[in-house]
Amino acid sequence: MSSDYSARHLSVLEGLEAVRKRPGMYIGSTDSRGLMHCLWEIIDNSVDEALAGHGSEIEVVLHADGSVEVRDHARGIPVDVEPKTGLSGVEVVFTKLHAGGKFGSGSYAASGGLHGVGASVVNALSERLDVEVDRGGKTWAMSFHRGEPGRFADEGAPSPDAPFAPFERSSELAVAGKVAKGVTGTRVRYWADRQIFTKGAEFQLEELVGRARQTAFLVPGLAITIVDERGDEPEEHRFHFEGGISEFVEHLSMDSPVTDVWRLTGSGTFTENVPVLTEGGAMISTEVERTCEVDIALRWGTGYDTIVKSFVNIIATPKGGTHLAGFEQGLLKFMRAQVEQNARRLKAGTDKIDKDDVLAGLTAVLTVRLPEPQFEGQTKEVLGTPAVRAIVTKVVAKALGERFSSTKRDDKAQTSLVLEKIVAEMKARISARTHKETQRRKNALESSTLPAKLVDCRSNDVADSELFIVEGDSALGTAKLARDSEHQALLPIRGKILNVQKASLPDMLGNAECASIIQVVGGGSGRTFDLSTARYGKVIIMSDADVDGAHIRTLLLTLFFRYMRPMIEDGRVFAAVPPLHRVVVQHPGSKPNETIYTYSEAELNAVLADLKKRGRKYQDPIQRYKGLGEMDAEQLAVTTMDRRHRTLRRVRVEDAEQAGRVFELLMGNEVAPRKEFIVESAAGLSRDRIDA
Known part of the structure; x- marks a missing residue:
C-alpha cells in the first residue's frame, strides 16, 4: 500500500451505492435478521398510514419464489411530480435516501418511520422490486433492479431473472390499469438480493406472526393477515384486536393475577431545537413544542418473572431507552413512598425496596407517541429523546397516585396486595443475600438439615x-x-x-x-x-x-x-x-444369550424383523417394562444409570x-x-x- 494519501483517494458514494456498500449500517446485518428488518420497513409504512387513520387492512404474502408482497388500502404513495427533483413521488420514495412524508410536513403526527430511508434501502438491497399504487382512478406501476428504475421483459410470472432495461432519458411511472373512484392503496413486491444477503437468510414465519400480532394489539381496529405460500399448503394467520394494549397485557401474562390490568395514561409537552425547512429551501434551527402521549397497561401476577414491552409510535424498542427508564424510575419512586407510608402495617422495617422487588411478577406494555423521536440508529432499538423520561415518570406517578388513593373496594384490595407482594420480594432478596455467603456444597455426613431419605454421593465435585x-x-x-x-x-x-x-x-x-x-x-x-x-x-x-x-x-x-x-x-x-422392552436373543450351544433393549414400539418391530430375517430365535413373550421396579440392578445400571450406555434427554x-x-x-x-x-x-x- 502506498503511503501517499490525498483527496483523490477519497470515495464519494452517490445515492443508493452507499447502502449496497455498507448494508449493515442501515439494516443491522445481512442474515435472516436483516432480511426481516427490510420487510418491516415496508410493513411499517403501511402501519403508519393506519396509525394516521387511513386503511384498516394490511396483507403480507410470502410467495413460493422467495419474494414477499405487502398490500394495504391506505392513501397510496403520491404519484404526482415532486418539484425539486422532477421525479414522481413513487420514484422519490424508492430511490432517494432521506426522502418521505415524515419530516414534520404535517402528513403524519406520529410515525414509526422518521429517517426517510426505509423503502429506498429495501429497494437498494433487492434484486427486483415492483410497486403498484391505486390512486386517482388508476393503477400506477414501476419496477426497479437493485435500486435502478426500468422495465423487466417478463414472460409469464414476474421474475428477477427476466431481461431488464433501465430508463435512459427519463423515468416513467406507467399506468397499468383502472380502479373505481375512491379506491386507493399500495402493493410492494420485492426479491431480496442474494448478492447482499447470506446464503441461509430467509423470512422467519414465526417472528413475522409474532410481530404482526403485536402490531395488531398496538393499533386497535387494524387487521393484519400473513399468508405463507412457501409450503405444500398455504398457511394463513389473521390478527385483529379492539382491546388495544390491555388485551396485549392479558395475552403476555403467564401467571395468576394479583391485580386487574391497570391503565395509566397522560401526556406532557417539551421543547426542542430542530432544523426546519423553509419555503425558500433553507434549513433554520427553530424551537418547536412537542407533545408526548403516554399509554401504559400493567398488572402484577403471583410469579416473579418480569415482562415489559416498550414501544415508540408502535415501533418496538427491545433495548428500552428514555421512556423505559422513566417508567422504571417513576414506578420505583412511587412504590418506595407507599411502602414508607405503610411500613408499620407491612412490617417492612427500615430496608429499602429496589427495582427488582417492584418489577417481580409485573407484566407491562409501555407506549409513547411523539413527533420525530430520536432513535439510536436506523434499527430503532433505543429511544434517545431526553425529555420523554421526565414526562413518563410524571404520568406514572400521577396515575398510580389516583389508583392508590381510590376509595373503591377493589382498588384498595388490589393496591394492598401489590404492596404486600413487593415487601415480600424485598424480604426474600435480603434473606437470600444473608445466607448466600454461608451456603456451600455439603454431603449427607456433614449436614443434618438435608432430608433423611436422600441417598447422597461421596464426591464434592x-x-x-x-x-x-x-x-x-x-x-x-x-x-x-x-x-x-x-x-x-x-x-x-x-x-x-x-x-x-x-x-x-x-x-x-x-x-x-x-x-x-x-x-x-x-x-x-x-x-x-x-x-x-x-x-x-x-x-x-x-x-x-x-x-x-x-x-x-x-x-x-x-x-x-x-x-x-x-x-x-x-x-x-x-x-x-x-427401555420399554427386553428382547433375549437365543444362541445355540453354550454361547450365552444376547440381550437387546428397545425404547419404542417402532424400534422393537424393527429389531424383531431383523432377527427373523437373519433366522435368529428369541424368547417369547418379550418382556415389557411397566416400571423401573421391574428391573434388577444390573439391567437398570446398563440401560438407565451407567454413563457409558445410558440415554438422557x-x-x-x-x-x-x-x-x-x-x-x-x-x-x-x-x-x-x-x-x-x-x-x-x-x-x-x-x-x-x-x-x-
Whole structure:
C-alpha cells in the first residue's frame, strides 16, 4: 500500500451505492435478521398510514419464489411530480435516501418511520422490486433492479431473472390499469438480493406472526393477515384486536393475577431545537413544542418473572431507552413512598425496596407517541429523546397516585396486595443475600438439615455429581444397587407431587416433596435462585415409562420451570430414558444369550424383523417394562444409570414465553383450553402408547 494519501483517494458514494456498500449500517446485518428488518420497513409504512387513520387492512404474502408482497388500502404513495427533483413521488420514495412524508410536513403526527430511508434501502438491497399504487382512478406501476428504475421483459410470472432495461432519458411511472373512484392503496413486491444477503437468510414465519400480532394489539381496529405460500399448503394467520394494549397485557401474562390490568395514561409537552425547512429551501434551527402521549397497561401476577414491552409510535424498542427508564424510575419512586407510608402495617422495617422487588411478577406494555423521536440508529432499538423520561415518570406517578388513593373496594384490595407482594420480594432478596455467603456444597455426613431419605454421593465435585429423582421406594432399592455411589445421589418421591402451576407459593413450600427437592438441589427458589450454589451438576428425572410416569415427569418439570428455571436454562435438567422392552436373543450351544433393549414400539418391530430375517430365535413373550421396579440392578445400571450406555434427554427452553404458555395450558387453572387441546390432539395419539 502506498503511503501517499490525498483527496483523490477519497470515495464519494452517490445515492443508493452507499447502502449496497455498507448494508449493515442501515439494516443491522445481512442474515435472516436483516432480511426481516427490510420487510418491516415496508410493513411499517403501511402501519403508519393506519396509525394516521387511513386503511384498516394490511396483507403480507410470502410467495413460493422467495419474494414477499405487502398490500394495504391506505392513501397510496403520491404519484404526482415532486418539484425539486422532477421525479414522481413513487420514484422519490424508492430511490432517494432521506426522502418521505415524515419530516414534520404535517402528513403524519406520529410515525414509526422518521429517517426517510426505509423503502429506498429495501429497494437498494433487492434484486427486483415492483410497486403498484391505486390512486386517482388508476393503477400506477414501476419496477426497479437493485435500486435502478426500468422495465423487466417478463414472460409469464414476474421474475428477477427476466431481461431488464433501465430508463435512459427519463423515468416513467406507467399506468397499468383502472380502479373505481375512491379506491386507493399500495402493493410492494420485492426479491431480496442474494448478492447482499447470506446464503441461509430467509423470512422467519414465526417472528413475522409474532410481530404482526403485536402490531395488531398496538393499533386497535387494524387487521393484519400473513399468508405463507412457501409450503405444500398455504398457511394463513389473521390478527385483529379492539382491546388495544390491555388485551396485549392479558395475552403476555403467564401467571395468576394479583391485580386487574391497570391503565395509566397522560401526556406532557417539551421543547426542542430542530432544523426546519423553509419555503425558500433553507434549513433554520427553530424551537418547536412537542407533545408526548403516554399509554401504559400493567398488572402484577403471583410469579416473579418480569415482562415489559416498550414501544415508540408502535415501533418496538427491545433495548428500552428514555421512556423505559422513566417508567422504571417513576414506578420505583412511587412504590418506595407507599411502602414508607405503610411500613408499620407491612412490617417492612427500615430496608429499602429496589427495582427488582417492584418489577417481580409485573407484566407491562409501555407506549409513547411523539413527533420525530430520536432513535439510536436506523434499527430503532433505543429511544434517545431526553425529555420523554421526565414526562413518563410524571404520568406514572400521577396515575398510580389516583389508583392508590381510590376509595373503591377493589382498588384498595388490589393496591394492598401489590404492596404486600413487593415487601415480600424485598424480604426474600435480603434473606437470600444473608445466607448466600454461608451456603456451600455439603454431603449427607456433614449436614443434618438435608432430608433423611436422600441417598447422597461421596464426591464434592458439583460438575461431576448427579441427582436422580426416583419415582417410588421400590425403584429406589434397585437404584441404590445400580448407581455409582461416588457421583450419583438418589432422592425418592412418593407418587405425584403438587401441581405448582395451580398452587400458591406458601402451598408449594408447605408441600414436603417440593420442599425436599428445593432443599436438596440447594440453590434456593424463585427469583433468588442462585445457580452457583446448586449442589449437583445434573438433575435427572427417572420415572416409569408409562402414563403415570409421564405425568410425574411433567409435574417435576413444572416445579423446575416455575421455581428453579436457571437449572433448565443452563442445561442441567435431564429426563432418563428407560427401555420399554427386553428382547433375549437365543444362541445355540453354550454361547450365552444376547440381550437387546428397545425404547419404542417402532424400534422393537424393527429389531424383531431383523432377527427373523437373519433366522435368529428369541424368547417369547418379550418382556415389557411397566416400571423401573421391574428391573434388577444390573439391567437398570446398563440401560438407565451407567454413563457409558445410558440415554438422557436434556430439557431445554428455547422460548421462555412459549414454554410458559405450554405449562399454563397443560398444568394451569383453566380447564376449558386443556380439554380442547386434549380433544384436538387425541387423533395423533397411538393406542399402543397407553398402558390400559
